[in-house]
Amino acid sequence: MPPTSLFDNSHRPNDLVMPACDECNRTTSTADLTVSLVSRWDYFTGTQSNRDHGKLAAQVCRQAPELIEEWMAIIDPREKEQARDHLRSYGVSVPVDAGVVTIGPLTIRQLDLFAHKTTLALYFYHFHNPLPTKGVVAGYWRTKEDFAPTGIPQFLLNILPSYGTLRQGKWSEQETFEHRHALNEKDGIFGCFARFRRGLFVTGFAVADRARIPAE
Numbered sequence: 001m002p003p004t005s006l007f008d009n010s011h012r013p014n015d016l017v018m019p020a021c022d023e024c025n026r027t028t029s030t031a032d033l034t035v036s037l038v039s040r041w042d043y044f045t046g047t048q049s050n051r052d053h054g055k056l057a058a059q060v061c062r063q064a065p066e067l068i069e070e071w072m073a074i075i076d077p078r079e080k081e082q083a084r085d086h087l088r089s090y091g092v093s094v095p096v097d098a099g100v101v102t103i104g105p106l107t108i109r110q111l112d113l114f115a116h117k118t119t120l121a122l123y124f125y126h127f128h129n130p131l132p133t134k135g136v137v138a139g140y141w142r143t144k145e146d147f148a149p150t151g152i153p154q155f156l157l158n159i160l161p162s163y164g165t166l167r168q169g170k171w172s173e174q175e176t177f178e179h180r181h182a183l184n185e186k187d188g189i190f191g192c193f194a195r196f197r198r199g200l201f202v203t204g205f206a207v208a209d210r211a212r213i214p215a216e
Helices: 022-027 029-038 047-063 065-071 077-089 105-127 154-159
Strands: 136-143 162-165 177-184 189-196 200-207
Touching: 022 029, 029 047, 029 105, 047 065, 065 105, 105 136, 105 177, 105 189, 105 200, 154 177, 154 189
Parallel strands: none
Antiparallel strands: 136 200, 162 177, 177 189, 189 200
């Protein structure tokens, strides 16, 4: 984690590698693929990213064609312009010829799954143990458009002061993936905020024992 498909030409440092069963890998493969595409949705993307996007889109066509149908739901030029105007009304800068995709319930399900997977993976990486069965996890995602008007909330960065990325020797992939985190080893409490390329962000929290969460 993150999946190799997130990186240019599927080439990533040998870091943040954790064990997973075959069932987990199978049931989250579409979520990995979805994030690898969504995180590349950027008007100013580069040549390699565009090349990778084409390959990944072809894989989605084979593996989950229903996602392609959902993304391409808006085909009328007038509806596309209305969608761009909608984003602009929220303070998002949208070029006049920018493409438009629809993030609907099918995509949301995959992104929700990936947000929880990310939180569990980073918990394992920092605690060197999986989250116990009596634990609880919450994961949330946002796109770059969600943060475009006002930026990433400063309070979130303040409560998650530690920094991490993928490195191997002098090779760093901080432009593709980086995360902030904080943990309480005594109580098994963990929080993280991760960025995937320029397009997707995940916030997650995990507690080793749900009994430590105060009742409302």
